[in-house]
Amino acid sequence: MTLQELVHQAASIYSNKIAVCFDECNDQPPVYYTYKTLVNAASELSDFLLLHCDFQGIREIGLYCYPGINLPTWILGILQVPAAYAPVDPDSPPALSIHFMEKCNVKYILVEKQQINKFKSSYETLLNYDTLTVEHKDLVLVRLHWKNAEVSLMQNDRKEKYEKEEMAKSTSSENSSEEKLEEHMDVRLKHCLAYVLHTSGTTGLPKIVRVPHACIIPNIQHFRVLFEITQEDVLFLASPLTFDPSVVEIFVALSSGASLLIVPTSIKVLPSKLAAVLFSHHRVTILQATPTLLRRFGSQIIKSAVLSASTSLRVLALGGEAFPSLTVLKGWREVGNRTQIFNVYGITEVSSWATFYRIPEEILNSTLKCDLPVQLGFPLLGTIVEVRDTNGFRIQEGNGQVFLGGRNRVCFLDGEMTVPLGTMRATGDFVTVKDGALFFLGRKDSQIKRHGKRLNTELVQQVAEGLQQVESCAVIWYNQEKLILFVVSKTELVKDYIFKELEKHLPSHAIPDELVLIDSLPFTSHGKIDVSELNKIYLNYTKLKFEHKLNGKEELWEKLQHLWKSILGLSEDSLKVPDESLFLNSGGDSLKSIRLFSEIEKLVGTSVPGLLELILSSSVLEIYNYILQTVFPDEDLTFSKNYATKRKFSDINQEETSGKSLHQKSDMPLNLDNEINAFIALSRGSHILSLNPSKFLTKLEHCPSTCSSDLISQTNTQKVKSLDPSVLIGKSKDSTCVEKVYEDGTPVIEAETMELRVRWRSDTGKCVDASPLVVIPAVDKSSATVYIGSHSHRMMAVDLYSGKVKWEQILGDRIESSACVSKCGNFIIVGCYNGSVYVLKSNNGEKYWMFTTEDAVKSSATMDPTTGVLYLGSHDQHAYALDIYEKKCVWKLKCGGTVFSSPCLNLIPHHLYFATLGGLLLAVNPATGNRVWKHSCGKPLFSSPRCCLQYVCIGCVDGNLLCFTHFGEQVWQFSTSEPIFSSPCPSTSEQEIFFGSHDCFIYCCSMKGHLQWKFETTSKVYSTPFAFHHHKHSSEMLLAAASTDGKVWILESKSGQLQSVYELPGEVFSSPVVWESMLIVGCRNNYVYCLDLLGSNKK
Secondary structure (H helix, E strand, O other): OOHHHHHHHHHHHOOOOEEEEEOOOOOOOOEEEEHHHHHHHHHHHHHHHHHHOOOOOOOEEEEEOOOOOOHHHHHHHHHOOOOEEEEEOOOOOHHHHHHHHHHHOOOEEEEEHHHHHHHHHHHOOOOEEOOOOEEEOOEEEEEEEOOOHHHHHHHHHHHHHHHHHHHHHHHOOHHHHHHHHHHEEEOOOOOOEEEEEEOOOOOOOOOEEEEEHHHHHHHHHHHHHHOOOOOOOEEEOOOOOOOOHHHHHHHHHHOOOOEEEEOOHHHHHOHHHHHHHHHHHOOOOEEEEOHHHHHHOHHHHHHHHHOOOOOOOOEEEEOOOOOOOHHHHHHHOOOOOOOEEEEEEOOHHHOOOOEEEEOOHHHHHOOOOOOOOOEOOEEOOOOEEEEEOOOOOEOOOEEEEEEEEOOOOOOEEOOOOEEEOOOOEEEEEEEEEEOOEEEEEEEHHHEEEEOOEEEEHHHHHHHHHOOOOEEEEEEEEEOOOEEEEEEEEOOOOOHHHHHHHHHHHOOHHHOOOEEEEOOOOOEOOOOOEOHHHHHHHHHHHHHHHOOOOOOOHHHHHHHHHHHHHHHHOOOOOOOOOOOOOEOHHHOOOHHHHHHHHHHHHHHHOOOOOOHHHHHHHOEHHHHHHHHHHHHOOOOOOOOOOOOOOOOOOOOOOHHHHOOOOOOOOOOOOOOOOOOOOOEEEEEOOOEEEEEOHHHOOOOHHHOOOOOOOOEEOOOOOHHHHHOOHHHHOOOOOOOOOHHHHHHHOOOOOOOOOEEEEEEEEEEOOOOOOOOOEEEEEOOOHHHOEEEEEOOOOEEEEEEOOOOOEEEEEEOOOOOOOOOEEOOOOOEEEEEOOOOEEEEEEOOOOOEEEEEEOOOOOOOOOEEOOOOOOEEEEOOOOEEEEEEOOOOEEEEEEEOOOOOOOOOEEEOOOOEEEEEOOOOEEEEEOOOOOOEEEEEEOOOOOOOOOEEOOOEEEEEOOOOEEEEEEOOOOEEEEEEOOOOOOOOOEEOOOOOEEEEEOOOOEEEEEEOOOOEEEEEEOOOOOOOOOEEEEOOOOOOOEEEEEEOOOOEEEEEEOOOOOEEEEEEOOOOOOOOOEEEOOEEEEEOOOOEEEEEEEEEOOOO
16 A cells, blocks of 8 residues: 555545645635546656656655645655655755755756746755756756765665675575565665655754655554544645655545645744634644644634634644643633644654554543643554663663554665664653553653754754853753753853854754853752753743833834844844834744744733734834833824634533433333333344344244343344344244254355345435444334434434434534444433433433533443443543433443443353453453453554454454453454454354455454455445345345445355445445345435345346
């Protein structure tokens, strides 16, 4: 799988949907490209490159451009050649770019036509390139010739070595050749590389990092699921191309049918303008950013726009630097904000991200002060995270250095041609491990991450100490937010002089935020600089600076002029700064603007909200007037603030947030022992629940496995599942011999061609990812009902036969949880994104009770047919047992990880199974909530566990289906090549198990873990299969499954032979349910569908 293949898959489904939007944020309307336009333009560029490029060795093409509408097209065009793209920042120091391109031996570079003069002037003396260049639309292809002979020699040596290796391979045995290929990844393979970057190089020469498709693809796949990306999402390209999170932003969007928003770099430094573009004009839903980028908005804009109660932002992922403190983070959120906030961590050498942690809603909403550090969280798909001590040994508790890797999560550093699969890279990041969680301590050798780049604070100290007037100095990373330089000077020192000198020797991200002059440096008893004392000095310094008072507005104008000149490096002897001077046009940049902002606030002795943006967009006179308005509000000024009061939207209605029981009085009879309705309930994965079946199951008591209490659970139903549906509704003349007939064999039925046809569809208003629950009453089969919820917040009851909506109820947020029916049949239970579990009356949808957890509930409830108690999990990392009749929580269990999937109940032994995104499979005593055993699978578990008589099975994102005994012993594992999100579905006989995988296959395994058959679909299989009997020939077993591209597949369950396929007009993540000749499934085009399974007599 490659990045371009992911985009092509999405483009085949969403060809006419908007893929890219570029907004220049001026008077011009935004420009849009559809997926069709994107792919076609990319193919034209690929053809052009193939015509003009003659590759020898590693296939790499440089890309020199600014962000624009064509950016994704150009990247895709290079990838399709196939070649890796190597981004070159037009604003980067030319010497750094030259080092990068020369070290990579880039032979070709695509230059944006508008930037060709800048490119030539920047590299005129450093490059030999063709004077004859080739143009393609808005690009110019330049061939580069390097003067340095060493590069050519190195390439020849590499080529010679490669040829020798190839010769050795060809003479070796086939087995050893395969073994070699399995052990190493080779940079020279045609389809290997995706992109090439370089590290920041602050601690020495920058490292070249070549990133294979196999390394970055797992990131894209996992974030699509983790952030629940749909075609409705809008992602912002916040990162520059030279920063590898940009790859995640671009390809998570373009592989999901979502839209990618791009704005000019200049807009990114204008906080309120950027906020308006992102959250008012384009309604961005997913934002990945460094904490610095978020801080640039300022707390006021963050609270009123980014993390407001009514924000469009669903997901905020912060990474690339130390995560903000929880106290600060909570202060940024408006009451009622529901944005999911993630801490993501990674290094360029194992591109891009390695771990994720979602900040629990309960912590974000807590009013208590919280100074706890935020953990790094869980490994992303395919990633291995190890913590090692100074001797290189893995540790489970205590302090150590993080090492990252994974079988395919490897990159090539500098001149590496081959890298062993599973190579682990040292990160230089130190953590403390406590109870299995990793907490960031700091960078190795005083390294920090600032503005998304690594920085060694000792380097800043060394450069500063090298200045003539500096006696001694120290650098601190104050609150992991500000870089402060303390200086003891030899003479009367002007701060501006130091800043000017530092700018000559340091990159922009290494320039300190503030400079503090002190008399002497504090030391500890060990003779080291006392960092804690420096923190106290700076704290006192910030308090003092706000006590200063200006003598008047004349002094303000004079001091502002002085600051303006000194920070921009203008001569103090020059005339006064012209009133209309603009900061950016006078040589300023974003970092210098922050310095000016800080110095002005220090000067006036108070905070000036909105000042930073004004510095970046307005004249010096307008800035002066604006400051006057703040400092001397009584002055008569023509300049006025242009702030509109934002309307604060309330959260979901008060009934939803009160946490109290709703509708305490119910007209339903609660003396349930006498009022249990007889019904059958079907749900995903062939779960069949039959309650009080004696009224309508003819002679079922003769089946030896039937429960004597006339109660058949989903785990003890092998005989009920064996029955034709007609048996279950009282039409069979004799059901006692069904099992025997199946065991002895039946006459072979001639293969039929099956046809699927839409019986009805019902509009839910938004995506339907939940799976249907079908309830068939014993007394009146024709009143069978489908219960299903959607992203529109609606829970619906639909007549199974006609598709007529019986009722709908609006809940507090999105619904992805599938519904469950109560023991009495009078209630439907469903979880919701707002953290609530709703109990609705099954006949009219009226709310009967609501129980609130601390985070989203996507898990579907499981009902214990012996007690009527309901069990489910929450994203708040807890499992719950609820008694809906008493309206109380029976017990609550901390699971050690988010519970995404649904629990599974086993009657003998009486165990309840939960799975977590932390990779734990838990066996719990349903009566007490006590843990019986747990097993760590090492990777997240999105799949729901499934019980059989002897075993419990579950799929894992590492691609394995795992099988355990009910006592926690692993029996076997079966490996697929991609993650398994699909839940296992056992066959009627429980001798086989069916499941799907992201590798696009539907699998059938024996209960010994041996493959029986596999069937290749046209897309990933996320949903759970459903095994059922042919409605005409009860001895013929069929399997229904859905792939994410919208196709519904009907297979013969014994052989995996295709019987029929039907394509729905949208993605499908819902799992199908079959009753009689009807298949019900949800679709992301907002509809729930009922398809008729029609048989013909054609062979």
